Amino acid sequence: xxxxxxxxxxxxxxxxxxxxxxxxxxxxxxxxxxxxxxxxxxxxxxxxxxxxxxxxxxxxxxxxxxxxxxxxxxxxxxxxxx
Amino acid sequence: xxxxxxxxxxxxxxxxxxxxxxxxxxxxxxxxxxxxxxxxxxxxxxxxxxxxxxxxxxxxxxxxxxxxxxxxxxxxxxxxxx
Numbered sequence: 001x002x003x004x005x006x007x008x009x010x011x012x013x014x015x016x017x018x019x020x021x022x023x024x025x026x027x028x029x030x031x032x033x034x035x036x037x038x039x040x041x042x043x044x045x046x047x048x049x050x051x052x053x054x055x056x057x058x059x060x061x062x063x064x065x066x067x068x069x070x071x072x073x074x075x076x077x078x079x080x081x082x
Numbered sequence: 083x084x085x086x087x088x089x090x091x092x093x094x095x096x097x098x099x100x101x102x103x104x105x106x107x108x109x110x111x112x113x114x115x116x117x118x119x120x121x122x123x124x125x126x127x128x129x130x131x132x133x134x135x136x137x138x139x140x141x142x143x144x145x146x147x148x149x150x151x152x153x154x155x156x157x158x159x160x161x162x163x164x
Contacts, residue, residue, distance in 0.1 A: 001117070009126055024127070024150070031149055033142060035083075035132035042126040044091055045106070050117035060115060067113055068106070 001050045004057040006081045010070045011042035045069060057081055083132045086139040088163045092152045093124035127151055139163055 012018050018040050025039040047064075051057035061079045070077040094100050100122050107121040129146075133139035140163060147159040 003119075011126065011128065021127075027150055028146055031146075033131075033146055035139075035142065037085075037130040037132070038128075039130075040128040042128065044093065044124040044126050045103075046093065046120075046122040046124065048119040049115075050119070057117075060117065064110055064113075064115055068109055 001052060002054075003048065003050055004054065004081050006047045006049065006057065006061050006079060008045040008047065008061060008065060008069060009042060009078045009080075010045070010065070010075050011077075012040060013074055013076050016074045043069075054081055083134060084136075085130065085132055086136065086163050088129045088131065088139065088143050088161060090127040090129065090143065090147060090151060091124060091160045091162075092127070092147070092157050093159075094122060095156055095158050098156045125151075136163060 021039040021041045024041065025036055028036050047061065049057060049060065051060060058079060058081060065077040065079065066072060103121040103123045106123065107118055110118050129143065131139060131142065133142060140161060143161045147161065148154060152159040
């Protein structure tokens with residue numbers, strides 16, 4: 001068993017409305033940041049886990065995203081293992 | 083003016099309690115993912131902006147984090163410009 005540290009990024013799919021991102025965009029505008037076109041908010045998860053191999057760890061992490069961490073109807077996810 | 087796309091990652095500082103991460107850790111355990119030690123949740127922002135140079139864009143993005151996107155008492159941020 002080896003230890004791995006992974007980073008998962010969950011973001012809204014292109015085309016899905018992001019009202020929170022829009023609100024942040026507006027707030028940045030009122031704070032004087034005028035060059036901002038678009039803001040999209042997402043989530044990250046830093047996960048430490050044990051697995052027999054890097055491939056096995058990646059498989060587990062993808063399964064975690066499918067089952068719990070991402071709503072794959074509206075969200076994409078990306079797994080990076082360090 | 084050039085257009086830049088940046089990714090900002092806001093994470094809790096080491097030592098700050100993360101009850102949401104703990105809850106996810108517990109949920110992953112009950113779903114049968116047994117190798118998980120630790121989960122920490124953070125936020126990401128994908129920002130498109132105009133700036134006169136990459137250095138200027140980075141400066142603006144750091145200012146956005148300090149003023150709005152991160153609570154620097156308990157959170158760290160990292161800016162990556164693509």
